[in-house]
Amino acid sequence: MPKTDLLVIINPLSGTMPLAQKEALRTFIATEAARQGFQPELIMTTHAGHATDLAAQAAQTGIRRVLVMGGDGTINEVARALRKTATALGIVPMGSGNGLARHLGLPMNPKKAIQRALAGKPVLIDSGEINDLPFFCTAGLGFEAYVAHEFANQPTRGLQTYVKTAYRAFWSYKPTQYIIDDRETGPLFSLTVANAAQFGNNAWIAPLANIADGQLDLCQIKPFPARMAGLIGWRLFNKSLNTSAYWRSDRVQQATIQSSAPLLAHADGEPIVLTGHTCIVRVLPGSLLVLL
Numbered sequence: 001m002p003k004t005d006l007l008v009i010i011n012p013l014s015g016t017m018p019l020a021q022k023e024a025l026r027t028f029i030a031t032e033a034a035r036q037g038f039q040p041e042l043i044m045t046t047h048a049g050h051a052t053d054l055a056a057q058a059a060q061t062g063i064r065r066v067l068v069m070g071g072d073g074t075i076n077e078v079a080r081a082l083r084k085t086a087t088a089l090g091i092v093p094m095g096s097g098n099g100l101a102r103h104l105g106l107p108m109n110p111k112k113a114i115q116r117a118l119a120g121k122p123v124l125i126d127s128g129e130i131n132d133l134p135f136f137c138t139a140g141l142g143f144e145a146y147v148a149h150e151f152a153n154q155p156t157r158g159l160q161t162y163v164k165t166a167y168r169a170f171w172s173y174k175p176t177q178y179i180i181d182d183r184e185t186g187p188l189f190s191l192t193v194a195n196a197a198q199f200g201n202n203a204w205i206a207p208l209a210n211i212a213d214g215q216l217d218l219c220q221i222k223p224f225p226a227r228m229a230g231l232i233g234w235r236l237f238n239k240s241l242n243t244s245a246y247w248r249s250d251r252v253q254q255a256t257i258q259s260s261a262p263l264l265a266h267a268d269g270e271p272i273v274l275t276g277h278t279c280i281v282r283v284l285p286g287s288l289l290v291l292l
């Protein structure tokens, strides 16, 4: 088969890399892809949602590889259009968290990631939905959703702003009670629906999650005293949160989550607003081809 079917989608606003460097990478992809026998088309997104339209068109016209240079938000936009199609997603991580790329063990160095995606073989992974909104890494309610909403209101992005926002949020956040499939949880600090094992930045909220097991890991963190925050944070980044007495996880294919409080949520780190007090999360097993 001639290797002439490659679309490259670049979000010029993702992460903190200067635009000139992104332009240089664009040239690198074009050269490298051509060297490997592809005839790539490279497009920079011009607005939110653009990447979904481009990827949907690519899948419809039978393009078999779509490479995305961006963060988890842009990857989500592309991947949602590639679900249940024969078109595979290649990831060149360019965001501030890069949760999906890190979970999949992809290189963080853009040039290496480009080479990996061009040479990669398509492998099926699961995806999730929260009230019909797709996610590929994690979705969640509770503290992390509260932070996602606060972060969206900040004038700057990047890890530093995220950490500052999370620190401030920690002191103002009030734990929420949920009912999951008719079982009361008691107050929870956070409730994460994990397809991948981490949020991004190697924050392993669901250390045991398997992205291709046809299940989601529903991870709860109980409220904890402020003096425990350091240890819980250390376990989060040390991939050992599963050893904490404040953490538990259940594997589900689908779950109904209710709360009397407004359901603040996020999908792949982007804040979302859910109407009503009930949401349904479910897995779509083996629904996305990724180039690994």
Ligand SMILES: Nc1ncnc2c1ncn2[C@@H]1O[C@H](COP(=O)(O)OP(=O)(O)OP(=O)(O)O)[C@@H](O)[C@H]1O
Binding pocket: 011, 012, 013, 014, 015, 016, 045, 046, 047, 048, 049, 050, 070, 071, 072, 073, 074, 075, 077, 094, 095, 096, 097, 098, 099, 157, 200, 269, 270
């Ligand atoms: N040209 C554009 N102008 C404005 N917004 C865009 C454009 N292209 C994409 N977007 C939006 O930017 C959002 C954030 O992008 P992305 O997630 O790639 O970067 P990030 O926020 O820096 O990374 P991370 O998600 O890892 O924190 C995406 O959800 C997408 O909707």
